[in-house]
Amino acid sequence: MRGLTQLILLLLAMCLSLWLVLGFWPLGFSSRVGISLLVVILSGMKGYLLWRKHNRNALSQGQITDSTLPPEDFQGAVVLVCGDNDALFSASVPFRETRQGWYLPVETPDQLPLLAQHLAAERPALIAQISLLMAIVPEQHQDRDDFKQSLRTWHRAIAQCKGWLAGLPPVWVSTWVSPPSAPLAEPERWYTVTYVQKGVQVYEAGSGVIPLGQWSQYQNAGNSQERLSAAFWIESLHSWLKVYVQSILTQCQGEVTALNPCAWVHCLTPVTGSHNNLWQSHITRVTSLTPVVTALQDLLPLPDVLLSYQPRRHGVSRLMQTWQMAGILCGIFLLLALLASFINNQRLIQSVGDHLALYHRLTGMPPEPKVHARQQLRADARLLDNWLRSGAPMRLSLGLYQGMRLIAPLEAAINSWAPPPPPPPVINKIIQGPKTIRLDSLSLFDVGKYVLKTGSGKVLINALVGIKGKPGWLIVIAGHTDDTGDEKSNQILSLRRAESVRDWMRDTGDIPESCFAVQGYGEIRPIATNDTPEGRTANRRVEISLVPQANACQAAAIPHSSND
Known part of the structure; x- marks a missing residue:
């Protein structure tokens, strides 16, 4: 559908260009024909390129189905989940919809620009609602170099989405790690760091937002020891992210600019990890303790609590984009047509003015040049009178026609002089008769x-x-x-x-x-x-x-x- 819309806009642009060249612009016949042929050829080449591009994009986006995309009137946030997203989505349902958002997995970095391009083509109204979530599960990585290389690849892929998503969308990092001890039956809890609030904030169902220090030192809570352990775990996780993640994303990679996430989100929940992973190595080095590797039975929770804090803008639907582009094309055509009409009227005024100046400059002796000039004025007057009766031609119209004010000077000049009568026959020799x-x-x-x-x-x-x-x-x-x-x-x-x-x-x-x-x-x-x-x-x-x-x-x- 997107390719068809572009072809319709291209056809509109070609028709307006031909109308401008053939109906308004002050050109000769050969110039009009040549430019018209050039416009048709260029439009045909552009249409062919659009057709090839549409087919190529259709092949590259063959794995992206519209059934996984949110509807165009979706009001929540659209989150593209990059990185370690295997534990967030099931094989049967390739997306997750919550009350506030629509989460789409991105399998590989190469797929991210294609998905962004597909969303821009099929859901342009949702562009302003898109954000990128870098999902990180430290317990699933064993090699530090491989992990850093993966982050750099995702960094480049995110930077390639600028052209399709109207600039770089909000990027935030979410981390899931196993808690320091066996979890109790507690509500879902998130630990966040944003550019709006200082320090780590704790989001807990039924408790609102509480700073981490105040939350961990809350004396009336029965699980104060677990809170202190969780606070220590979060601080250790921050130091790990600073070394392994932040140092990679905030560095420039050639022409790829640095990436500064707008939020860091952490969740302490049982995570299926591998032995001797990066997180275990970090905790062992810091605390001399070895985290227990657990097996995850369900999907990891989604950081839905932060979606309401994401910046929101009003998007433009695909139909509105089409009408805007059509309006821009018509506006450009109208401006150029007005300019051409102004030039044509100035040429008409100059032509009639030159004929009047020549007519007034001639003295009438001999009368032949002035007679010819008077005939030209009569031809101009007849042409203007025809336009007055039947309407001015299109190239002089659009409210800029100036021929009506030229009729009176022409008639006055025509009536101001009349050619002298022919001389009587000259009798060279008179022979006197008898009388x-x-x-x-x-x-x-x-x-x-x-x-x-x-x-x-x-x-x-x-x-x-x-x-x-x-x-x-x-x-x-x-x-x-x-x-x-x-x-x-x-x-x-x-x-x-x-x-x-x-x-x-x-x-x-x-x-x-x-x-x-x-x-x-x-x-x-x-x-x-x-x-x-x-x-x-x-x-x-x-x-x-x-x-x-x-x-x-x-x-x-x-x-x-x-x-x-």
Whole structure:
């Protein structure tokens, strides 16, 4: 189940990565395809490694069954019993459950990291409740070097559990030795040394916690001699542990740090031992007495009284770990997507800003570059308008879209300029026909105006007798002004006056528009000096000429031939 959860999280991470690359990150098409393929390949390799690791762990943990593990909602302490645990567990039941704890035996040092890894995978909520108990039965060891080597091996195995158990869990040492004399029918009693309390404390059912010195000197007890002997036995055991155990665990072994147990627990109970063991040698050397080797009939008692004093933390279940990891992946994706959306919006603002700057920098002379720039602004405006109607693309969204505030500057810039109208046809050479009629502008228009005055029709009718559209002839109407005012205004005024005359002739004489050509010369073709009023009056004129030109006035030929 743990391997399946990791594969699901890997698939989620791959999908979010592809979504980020293809939907948000500002990359080119080839870059997106390349990175997407790389993400898929790396995800496939990681999935293969997870699958192999899962199978390898399944083989190495084949002897660990979930039936021996505590349930995931177990509220008590989970104790991994290392060292001399043969006398603590039976062959039929590979674990022991008490009111306050769940004890699991660890057969060999090599099995301890595997069991820790299996617990982390299958019972992650119980990680904070795990502690390591180093069980020591001194009467079962005969060789000092073998015993020290065994402790060093367990020390290294305990240090390897850090990565699986969220750091080094609480480690405590429990010792069982036979009492100095035949035991009486007394309640179970434990002698402890912890970092919280000074000296040896005695835990006895029904009596609470009493310091060893006060307990051994209790006068009202009927077994005061046995208490003094037990106190002496415990002190001897402390000296033995200091030489054989503490000196090994509290030393560094290369990269393996020193191990300082949080508690030392001792129990005086009949223990099955071997002859000439380390404990006998120590007691004989200290007291010249030889402990009696007894045979144990039942399992050794468990130090359950100390479990309530173990540090407790709140663990995280496997489901919660999965949701936390999924939340972390989604959070990373959201942060990167927001960053990509911000970059995309900044690029949009910069692109439109560059188009606007180029448009405003162009003067319009010649008009072609500014026309092209104006077309680009129109394309930008259409794109932003489409996004306004149908919604911005995903790569610009997530609440960071900036395109709406760009629409108004674009429309203002587009409407601020219009391309000039195409220039009228240029007549390079005018061949004067038989008639050129010259009309005074003041007889037709008011000063500075180009709208025909009331009554100007009589002047035009009298002056234009004989002027009519003929195939192959072009009626050229040219407007002229004096030099009063600026040159550009005079040119526009002369053109508009020529157009007014053309419109009157076209509408009155039913002459097709293709028979006309208009030109406004302004002040550039004077016929008299502009220094006198008479000269300026002569220069303000409208001239009408018939010019031969092929394919001119073709529409006029149709009604003419029908009259014939």
